Amino acid sequence: MNVTIRPATEADLPAIHQLVRELAIYERAEEQFTADLDTYRADFREGAFEALVAEEGGTVVGMALYYLTYSTWKGKMLYLEDFVVRPERRRQGIGRFLFEAFLTQAVKRDCRLVKWQVLDWNTPALRFYERYGALIEREWWNGKIFLSDLKKNEFV
Amino acid sequence: MNVTIRPATEADLPAIHQLVRELAIYERAEEQFTADLDTYRADFREGAFEALVAEEGGTVVGMALYYLTYSTWKGKMLYLEDFVVRPERRRQGIGRFLFEAFLTQAVKRDCRLVKWQVLDWNTPALRFYERYGALIEREWWNGKIFLSDLKKNEFV
Numbered sequence: 133m134n135v136t137i138r139p140a141t142e143a144d145l146p147a148i149h150q151l152v153r154e155l156a157i158y159e160r161a162e163e164q165f166t167a168d169l170d171t172y173r174a175d176f177r178e179g180a181f182e183a184l185v186a187e188e189g190g191t192v193v194g195m196a197l198y199y200l201t202y203s204t205w206k207g208k209m210l211y212l213e214d215f216v217v218r219p220e221r222r223r224q225g226i227g228r229f230l231f232e233a234f235l236t237q238a239v240k241r242d243c244r245l246v247k248w249q250v251l252d253w254n255t256p257a258l259r260f261y262e263r264y265g266a267l268i269e270r271e272w273w274n275g276k277i278f279l280s281d282l283k284k285n286e287f288v
Numbered sequence: 289m290n291v292t293i294r295p296a297t298e299a300d301l302p303a304i305h306q307l308v309r310e311l312a313i314y315e316r317a318e319e320q321f322t323a324d325l326d327t328y329r330a331d332f333r334e335g336a337f338e339a340l341v342a343e344e345g346g347t348v349v350g351m352a353l354y355y356l357t358y359s360t361w362k363g364k365m366l367y368l369e370d371f372v373v374r375p376e377r378r379r380q381g382i383g384r385f386l387f388e389a390f391l392t393q394a395v396k397r398d399c400r401l402v403k404w405q406v407l408d409w410n411t412p413a414l415r416f417y418e419r420y421g422a423l424i425e426r427e428w429w430n431g432k433i434f435l436s437d438l439k440k441n442e443f444v
Contacts, residue, residue, distance in 0.1 A: 152360045165361045167400075181358040202337040202355050204308045204370050205321045214360050244323075 135226055137233045140183035140195065145172045147192035148183055155216045159251060181213065184233050186226045193221045196234045203245055210238035212248035227260060247279050291382055293389045296339035296351065301328050303348035304339055311372045315407060337369065340389050342382045349377045352390045359401055366394035368404035383416060403435050 140148060149169045156165040175181065186194035194217035201211045212234060217226045238246045247269070250257050261278055269279035296304060305325045312321040331337065342350035350373035357367045368390060373382045394402045403425070406413050417434055425435035 156361060161361075167359070167361060167363045171363050175358065175364055178364075180356060180364050181360075197358075197360060199356075199358050200336060201357055201367065202331065202353075202369060203323070204337075204353060205312060205317075205323060207323045207327050208331055208334075208336050211357065213358060 135186050135188045135193065135229065137184055137186050137229050140176075140185045140197075142173065142176060144183070144185050144192055144195075145169060145176060148172070148185070148195050148197065151192070151195055151216050151218070152197075152214055154218075155214060182237075184230055184237070186217065186230050188221070193218045194226050194230055196230045198234060198237070200241065200243070201247070207244040208242060209245040209247055210234070210241065210243045212246065215248070222256075231260075231264070245279060247277070249277050252276060291342050291344045291349065291385065293340055293342055293385050296332075296341045296353075298329065298332060300339070300341050300348055300351075301325060301332060304328070304341070304351050304353065307348070307351055307372050307374070308353075308370055310374075311370060338393075340386055340393070342373065342386050344377070349374045350382050350386055352386045354390060354393070356397065356399075357403070363400035364398060365401040365403055366390070366397065366399045368402065371404070378412075387416075387420070401435060403433070405433050408432060 146169060149172050153162065153165055156162045181197055181199045183195050183197040185192045195214070196212060197214040198210055198212045201209045203209050215227070215230065215234075217230070235246060250261065252258070258276070264280070266278045266280045269277045302325060305328050309318065309321055312318045337353055337355045339351050339353040341348045351370070352368060353370040354366050354368045357365045359365050371383070371386065371390075373386070391402065404417075406417065408414070414432070420436070422434045422436045425433045
Protein backbone atom coordinates (compact mmCIF):
# COMPACT_ATOMS: atom_id res chain seq x y z
CA MET A 133 0.00 0.00 0.00
CA ASN A 134 1.31 3.40 -0.97
CA VAL A 135 -1.29 5.82 0.33
CA THR A 136 -0.67 9.55 0.83
CA ILE A 137 -2.80 11.62 3.19
CA ARG A 138 -2.86 15.29 2.15
CA PRO A 139 -5.13 18.36 2.30
CA ALA A 140 -7.73 18.41 -0.48
CA THR A 141 -7.44 20.91 -3.33
CA GLU A 142 -10.12 22.07 -5.73
CA ALA A 143 -9.06 19.33 -8.14
CA ASP A 144 -10.20 16.72 -5.59
CA LEU A 145 -13.78 18.04 -5.39
CA PRO A 146 -15.26 15.73 -8.09
CA ALA A 147 -13.90 12.70 -6.20
CA ILE A 148 -15.10 14.09 -2.85
CA HIS A 149 -18.56 14.82 -4.28
CA GLN A 150 -18.75 11.24 -5.58
CA LEU A 151 -17.69 9.81 -2.19
CA VAL A 152 -20.42 11.85 -0.48
CA ARG A 153 -22.92 10.40 -2.95
CA GLU A 154 -21.75 6.87 -2.14
CA LEU A 155 -22.04 7.66 1.58
CA ALA A 156 -25.61 8.94 1.05
CA ILE A 157 -26.43 5.67 -0.75
CA TYR A 158 -24.84 3.68 2.10
CA GLU A 159 -26.94 5.71 4.58
CA ARG A 160 -30.04 4.92 2.45
CA ALA A 161 -30.76 8.59 1.75
CA GLU A 162 -29.48 9.40 -1.74
CA GLU A 163 -32.59 11.47 -2.53
CA GLN A 164 -31.56 13.92 0.19
CA PHE A 165 -28.20 14.62 -1.47
CA THR A 166 -28.99 17.69 -3.57
CA ALA A 167 -25.79 19.81 -3.47
CA ASP A 168 -24.10 19.76 -6.87
CA LEU A 169 -20.41 19.96 -7.76
CA ASP A 170 -20.56 23.68 -8.63
CA THR A 171 -21.95 24.37 -5.15
CA TYR A 172 -19.03 22.43 -3.64
CA ARG A 173 -16.55 24.43 -5.75
CA ALA A 174 -17.95 27.82 -4.73
CA ASP A 175 -18.23 26.85 -1.05
CA PHE A 176 -14.73 25.31 -0.92
CA ARG A 177 -13.22 28.50 -2.41
CA GLU A 178 -15.02 30.48 0.27
CA GLY A 179 -13.55 28.25 2.99
CA ALA A 180 -16.90 26.81 4.13
CA PHE A 181 -15.25 23.40 4.54
CA GLU A 182 -11.88 21.67 4.25
CA ALA A 183 -10.95 18.06 3.68
CA LEU A 184 -8.10 15.58 3.85
CA VAL A 185 -7.87 12.99 1.11
CA ALA A 186 -6.19 9.59 0.98
CA GLU A 187 -4.62 9.21 -2.46
CA GLU A 188 -3.26 6.04 -3.99
CA GLY A 189 -1.80 5.92 -7.49
CA GLY A 190 -3.47 9.20 -8.41
CA THR A 191 -6.91 8.07 -7.17
CA VAL A 192 -8.75 9.39 -4.11
CA VAL A 193 -9.65 6.31 -2.05
CA GLY A 194 -10.94 8.08 1.06
CA MET A 195 -11.57 11.47 2.62
CA ALA A 196 -12.36 13.29 5.85
CA LEU A 197 -14.35 16.52 5.43
CA TYR A 198 -14.50 18.98 8.33
CA TYR A 199 -14.96 22.58 9.43
CA LEU A 200 -14.29 24.70 12.49
CA THR A 201 -17.19 25.19 14.89
CA TYR A 202 -17.46 26.59 18.39
CA SER A 203 -18.56 25.42 21.80
CA THR A 204 -19.38 28.49 23.89
CA TRP A 205 -18.79 26.34 26.98
CA LYS A 206 -15.42 24.85 25.94
CA GLY A 207 -13.92 26.73 22.96
CA LYS A 208 -12.90 25.81 19.41
CA MET A 209 -14.14 22.51 18.04
CA LEU A 210 -13.33 20.75 14.75
CA TYR A 211 -16.42 19.02 13.40
CA LEU A 212 -15.97 15.91 11.23
CA GLU A 213 -18.90 16.09 8.82
CA ASP A 214 -18.06 13.20 6.48
CA PHE A 215 -15.50 10.44 6.74
CA VAL A 216 -15.37 7.65 4.20
CA VAL A 217 -12.99 5.10 2.66
CA ARG A 218 -13.92 3.38 -0.61
CA PRO A 219 -15.48 -0.02 0.20
CA GLU A 220 -12.81 -2.07 -1.62
CA ARG A 221 -10.03 -0.25 0.28
CA ARG A 222 -11.44 -0.68 3.80
CA ARG A 223 -9.81 -2.68 6.61
CA GLN A 224 -6.33 -1.69 5.44
CA GLY A 225 -5.61 1.13 7.88
CA ILE A 226 -6.55 4.02 5.57
CA GLY A 227 -9.35 5.16 7.89
CA ARG A 228 -6.96 5.20 10.80
CA PHE A 229 -4.45 7.35 8.89
CA LEU A 230 -7.19 9.77 7.83
CA PHE A 231 -8.74 10.00 11.27
CA GLU A 232 -5.40 10.63 12.93
CA ALA A 233 -4.55 13.29 10.36
CA PHE A 234 -7.91 14.92 11.18
CA LEU A 235 -7.05 14.88 14.91
CA THR A 236 -3.67 16.43 14.08
CA GLN A 237 -5.47 19.25 12.24
CA ALA A 238 -7.61 19.85 15.32
CA VAL A 239 -4.53 20.04 17.54
CA LYS A 240 -2.74 22.38 15.10
CA ARG A 241 -5.68 24.77 15.28
CA ASP A 242 -5.60 24.62 19.07
CA CYS A 243 -9.10 23.10 19.17
CA ARG A 244 -10.44 21.93 22.50
CA LEU A 245 -12.83 19.33 21.11
CA VAL A 246 -13.56 17.22 18.07
CA LYS A 247 -17.09 16.10 17.33
CA TRP A 248 -18.90 13.83 14.86
CA GLN A 249 -22.05 11.75 14.49
CA VAL A 250 -22.58 8.09 13.66
CA LEU A 251 -25.71 6.16 12.66
CA ASP A 252 -26.33 3.46 15.24
CA TRP A 253 -26.55 0.62 12.71
CA ASN A 254 -23.10 1.47 11.33
CA THR A 255 -21.35 -1.12 13.48
CA PRO A 256 -17.91 -0.98 11.80
CA ALA A 257 -17.79 2.80 12.37
CA LEU A 258 -18.90 2.46 16.00
CA ARG A 259 -16.19 -0.16 16.63
CA PHE A 260 -13.61 2.07 14.95
CA TYR A 261 -14.41 5.03 17.25
CA GLU A 262 -14.62 2.90 20.37
CA ARG A 263 -11.01 1.90 19.81
CA TYR A 264 -10.10 5.60 20.11
CA GLY A 265 -11.84 5.89 23.45
CA ALA A 266 -14.24 8.49 22.04
CA LEU A 267 -16.96 9.67 24.40
CA ILE A 268 -20.59 9.36 23.41
CA GLU A 269 -22.04 12.74 24.18
CA ARG A 270 -25.68 12.15 23.40
CA GLU A 271 -28.02 9.60 21.96
CA TRP A 272 -29.72 11.05 18.92
CA TRP A 273 -32.59 9.93 16.69
CA ASN A 274 -31.06 6.82 15.09
CA GLY A 275 -27.47 7.43 16.01
CA LYS A 276 -24.93 8.75 18.45
CA ILE A 277 -23.10 12.06 18.81
CA PHE A 278 -19.46 11.55 19.68
CA LEU A 279 -17.33 14.14 21.39
CA SER A 280 -13.68 13.86 22.28
CA ASP A 281 -11.79 16.14 24.58
CA LEU A 282 -8.40 16.60 22.91
CA LYS A 283 -6.72 17.64 26.14
CA LYS A 284 -7.66 14.39 27.88
CA ASN A 285 -7.00 11.87 25.13
CA GLU A 286 -3.64 10.16 24.90
CA PHE A 287 -3.81 9.12 21.27
CA VAL A 288 -3.17 12.46 19.59
CA MET B 289 -38.25 50.28 24.01
CA ASN B 290 -35.26 51.54 22.07
CA VAL B 291 -33.32 48.41 21.19
CA THR B 292 -30.63 48.26 18.51
CA ILE B 293 -29.62 44.97 16.89
CA ARG B 294 -26.03 45.10 15.61
CA PRO B 295 -23.03 42.80 14.96
CA ALA B 296 -20.98 42.16 18.11
CA THR B 297 -17.54 43.70 18.47
CA GLU B 298 -14.73 42.67 20.80
CA ALA B 299 -16.02 45.18 23.36
CA ASP B 300 -19.22 43.09 23.69
CA LEU B 301 -17.42 39.88 24.65
CA PRO B 302 -17.61 40.37 28.45
CA ALA B 303 -21.41 40.79 28.18
CA ILE B 304 -21.67 37.81 25.81
CA HIS B 305 -19.55 35.65 28.12
CA GLN B 306 -21.81 36.58 31.03
CA LEU B 307 -24.96 35.76 29.03
CA VAL B 308 -23.53 32.33 28.17
CA ARG B 309 -22.90 31.77 31.89
CA GLU B 310 -26.50 32.67 32.67
CA LEU B 311 -27.67 30.31 29.92
CA ALA B 312 -25.53 27.50 31.38
CA ILE B 313 -27.14 28.15 34.78
CA TYR B 314 -30.60 28.12 33.17
CA GLU B 315 -29.69 24.81 31.49
CA ARG B 316 -28.56 23.48 34.92
CA ALA B 317 -25.01 22.86 33.73
CA GLU B 318 -22.83 25.75 34.95
CA GLU B 319 -20.01 23.37 35.91
CA GLN B 320 -19.58 22.48 32.25
CA PHE B 321 -18.93 26.11 31.27
CA THR B 322 -15.13 26.31 31.39
CA ALA B 323 -14.17 28.66 28.52
CA ASP B 324 -12.85 31.94 29.94
CA LEU B 325 -13.09 35.46 28.55
CA ASP B 326 -9.53 35.41 27.17
CA THR B 327 -10.41 32.28 25.18
CA TYR B 328 -13.45 34.09 23.77
CA ARG B 329 -11.29 37.07 22.80
CA ALA B 330 -8.67 34.99 20.99
CA ASP B 331 -11.30 32.86 19.22
CA PHE B 332 -13.44 35.84 18.19
CA ARG B 333 -10.38 37.57 16.67
CA GLU B 334 -9.69 34.40 14.72
CA GLY B 335 -13.26 34.38 13.38
CA ALA B 336 -14.27 31.12 15.12
CA PHE B 337 -17.68 32.64 15.88
CA GLU B 338 -19.74 35.78 15.31
CA ALA B 339 -22.67 37.25 17.18
CA LEU B 340 -25.46 39.78 16.97
CA VAL B 341 -26.26 41.76 20.09
CA ALA B 342 -29.40 43.58 21.20
CA GLU B 343 -28.33 46.82 22.89
CA GLU B 344 -30.47 49.13 24.94
CA GLY B 345 -29.12 52.26 26.57
CA GLY B 346 -25.53 51.03 26.24
CA THR B 347 -26.33 47.63 27.79
CA VAL B 348 -26.38 44.27 25.99
CA VAL B 349 -29.77 42.73 26.76
CA GLY B 350 -29.59 39.77 24.39
CA MET B 351 -27.44 38.02 21.82
CA ALA B 352 -27.40 35.40 19.07
CA LEU B 353 -24.05 33.64 18.59
CA TYR B 354 -23.47 31.65 15.39
CA TYR B 355 -20.93 30.28 12.93
CA LEU B 356 -20.87 28.93 9.40
CA THR B 357 -21.03 25.14 9.03
CA TYR B 358 -21.59 22.85 6.06
CA SER B 359 -24.05 20.20 5.01
CA THR B 360 -22.38 18.04 2.35
CA TRP B 361 -25.88 17.07 1.19
CA LYS B 362 -27.35 20.60 0.97
CA GLY B 363 -24.62 23.27 1.16
CA LYS B 364 -23.80 26.17 3.49
CA MET B 365 -25.56 26.25 6.84
CA LEU B 366 -25.53 28.91 9.58
CA TYR B 367 -25.57 27.27 13.00
CA LEU B 368 -27.13 29.17 15.91
CA GLU B 369 -25.09 28.05 18.90
CA ASP B 370 -26.48 30.34 21.61
CA PHE B 371 -29.49 32.62 21.65
CA VAL B 372 -30.53 34.42 24.81
CA VAL B 373 -32.40 37.50 26.01
CA ARG B 374 -31.95 38.71 29.60
CA PRO B 375 -34.84 37.34 31.71
CA GLU B 376 -36.22 40.76 32.69
CA ARG B 377 -36.32 41.83 29.01
CA ARG B 378 -38.15 38.79 27.65
CA ARG B 379 -41.61 38.80 26.02
CA GLN B 380 -40.97 42.22 24.48
CA GLY B 381 -40.07 41.20 20.95
CA ILE B 382 -36.27 41.38 21.38
CA GLY B 383 -35.87 37.66 20.66
CA ARG B 384 -37.88 38.05 17.48
CA PHE B 385 -35.69 40.96 16.30
CA LEU B 386 -32.52 39.00 17.06
CA PHE B 387 -33.71 35.78 15.45
CA GLU B 388 -34.81 37.58 12.29
CA ALA B 389 -31.48 39.42 12.11
CA PHE B 390 -29.79 36.00 12.38
CA LEU B 391 -31.91 34.68 9.50
CA THR B 392 -30.98 37.76 7.47
CA GLN B 393 -27.28 36.98 8.07
CA ALA B 394 -27.88 33.45 6.78
CA VAL B 395 -29.57 34.77 3.63
CA LYS B 396 -26.78 37.33 3.06
CA ARG B 397 -24.22 34.54 3.12
CA ASP B 398 -26.29 32.53 0.66
CA CYS B 399 -26.80 29.74 3.21
CA ARG B 400 -29.16 26.93 2.29
CA LEU B 401 -30.06 26.00 5.88
CA VAL B 402 -30.09 27.29 9.43
CA LYS B 403 -29.84 24.87 12.33
CA TRP B 404 -30.05 24.96 16.12
CA GLN B 405 -30.86 22.77 19.12
CA VAL B 406 -33.34 23.19 21.95
CA LEU B 407 -33.72 21.35 25.27
CA ASP B 408 -37.13 19.71 25.34
CA TRP B 409 -38.15 21.23 28.69
CA ASN B 410 -37.56 24.75 27.36
CA THR B 411 -41.21 25.30 26.46
CA PRO B 412 -41.03 29.05 25.74
CA ALA B 413 -38.20 28.43 23.24
CA LEU B 414 -40.07 25.55 21.58
CA ARG B 415 -43.17 27.73 21.21
CA PHE B 416 -41.07 30.56 19.77
CA TYR B 417 -39.58 28.33 17.05
CA GLU B 418 -42.89 26.66 16.23
CA ARG B 419 -44.25 30.06 15.32
CA TYR B 420 -41.53 30.26 12.64
CA GLY B 421 -42.59 26.96 11.13
CA ALA B 422 -39.19 25.44 11.88
CA LEU B 423 -38.78 21.78 11.07
CA ILE B 424 -37.72 19.34 13.76
CA GLU B 425 -34.95 17.36 12.13
CA ARG B 426 -34.20 14.83 14.83
CA GLU B 427 -35.05 13.95 18.37
CA TRP B 428 -31.91 14.06 20.46
CA TRP B 429 -31.07 13.03 24.03
CA ASN B 430 -33.15 15.54 26.00
CA GLY B 431 -34.00 17.91 23.22
CA LYS B 432 -34.70 18.54 19.58
CA ILE B 433 -32.56 19.51 16.60
CA PHE B 434 -34.28 22.11 14.45
CA LEU B 435 -33.49 22.67 10.83
CA SER B 436 -35.00 25.26 8.53
CA ASP B 437 -34.71 25.31 4.80
CA LEU B 438 -34.27 28.98 3.92
CA LYS B 439 -35.47 28.50 0.37
CA LYS B 440 -38.82 27.13 1.51
CA ASN B 441 -39.65 29.47 4.37
CA GLU B 442 -41.70 32.57 3.76
CA PHE B 443 -40.69 34.50 6.83
CA VAL B 444 -37.23 35.66 5.80
